[in-house]
Amino acid sequence: MKEIQDLTQKTGFIALVGRPNVGKSTLLNHILGEKIAAVSRKPQTTRTSITGILTRGSRQYVFLDTPGVHKPKTKLGDMMMKSVGTATTDVALVLLVVEPLAQIHPIERELMEKFGKMHLPVVLLINKTDIFTPADIIRTIEVFSKEFKFEAVIPLSGKTGDGVEIIFDEAEPFLEEAEWFFPSDMITDQPERTIAGEIIREKLLKLLDQEIPHGIAVVIEDFKESDKRIDIRAEIFCEKAGHKKIVIGKDGAMLKKVGSFAREDLEAFFGVHVNINLWVKVKENWRDNDYLLHSFGFDREDS
Ligand SMILES: Nc1nc2c(ncn2[C@@H]2O[C@H](COP(=O)(O)OP(=O)(O)OP(=O)(O)O)[C@@H](O)[C@H]2O)c(=O)[nH]1
Numbered sequence: 001m002k003e004i005q006d007l008t009q010k011t012g013f014i015a016l017v018g019r020p021n022v023g024k025s026t027l028l029n030h031i032l033g034e035k036i037a038a039v040s041r042k043p044q045t046t047r048t049s050i051t052g053i054l055t056r057g058s059r060q061y062v063f064l065d066t067p068g069v070h071k072p073k074t075k076l077g078d079m080m081m082k083s084v085g086t087a088t089t090d091v092a093l094v095l096l097v098v099e100p101l102a103q104i105h106p107i108e109r110e111l112m113e114k115f116g117k118m119h120l121p122v123v124l125l126i127n128k129t130d131i132f133t134p135a136d137i138i139r140t141i142e143v144f145s146k147e148f149k150f151e152a153v154i155p156l157s158g159k160t161g162d163g164v165e166i167i168f169d170e171a172e173p174f175l176e177e178a179e180w181f182f183p184s185d186m187i188t189d190q191p192e193r194t195i196a197g198e199i200i201r202e203k204l205l206k207l208l209d210q211e212i213p214h215g216i217a218v219v220i221e222d223f224k225e226s227d228k229r230i231d232i233r234a235e236i237f238c239e240k241a242g243h244k245k246i247v248i249g250k251d252g253a254m255l256k257k258v259g260s261f262a263r264e265d266l267e268a269f270f271g272v273h274v275n276i277n278l279w280v281k282v283k284e285n286w287r288d289n290d291y292l293l294h295s296f297g298f299d300r301e302d303s
Pocket residue numbers: 019020021022023024025026027038039040041042043044045046047066067068069127128129130131156157158159160
């Protein structure tokens with residue numbers, strides 16, 4: 001990053017938007033140097049908009065990670081898409097994240113049209129450059145640049161960190177002189193228990209087969225913090241009795257694995273010993289049930 005001499009406080013909201021699985025949450029975690037957002041190989045990992053705050057010198061960047069844009073098939077999907085709309089309503093800058101596939105997906109085309117109508121400044125982030133060829137990247141830049149007037153195009157890798165610093169240089173002109181919204185040492189406005197729930201859900205996404213993860217919700221029932229340890233009691237909701245059996249695994253093996261992977265991450269995050277107690281329950285069709293969506297926290301103002 002270029003040295004910023006200007007001492008005036010500046011800040012801006014910056015939304016990360018794109019199709020599912022393009023690497024938005026990975027990038028947010030990399031920028032923050034902390035894992036606050038769940039990441040997985042399965043699409044539609046992120047379900048609500050997640051705030052990641054980075055304060056550097058006199059600048060405070062407020063990133064909004066959003067759910068991957070898709071055509072929703074459930075009420076949960078509708079809410080996820082609503083949260084993308086809310087997150088992009090009043091931002092200083094949009095970061096449109098794509099993969100170097102050298103073609104534009106119809107959803108990306110729709111997004112560009114929408115941003116154009118809203119007169120939003122957009123920077124194109126071409127992610128995952130670590131696994132594509134320079135030719136793929138160049139063709140992707142050409143294809144997208146023909147369709148939209150981007151403020152800048154940045155090839156990068158949220159995984160290796162290559163190119164990520166350039167985001168800050170390109171975002172600089174869009175920050176406004178204003179008092180910061182958050183204290184300088186704050187990295188997210190998500191409550192600790194929400195982060196715990198997301199990390200547990202991430203492990204389920206990673207360890208379970210295709211169809212089950214989308215039907216899973218994790219609710220933190222109890223989060224007790226003392227000086228030396230945190231005790232967490234979480235309920236895992238799935239949609240079918242058959243799924244419950246798989247989530248528990250033979251002699252509880254799957255659940256044990258989920259708990260121990262989640263504990264590892266959460267201990268690194270909180271810096272204290274973490275004890276996780278997991279329970280599995282069945283709630284059929286919760287993704288289309290207003291009452292359950294509400295009780296799982298999906299219709300908060302920010303989601
Ligand atoms: N090789 C490579 N893989 C990446 C990179 N960024 C993300 N990934 C992988 O891509 C997959 C999706 O990453 P996420 O960060 O969950 O993607 P997302 O855009 O947040 O996905 P949704 O939340 O579903 O919209 C994961 O398996 C990541 O490890 C990258 O720069 N390079």
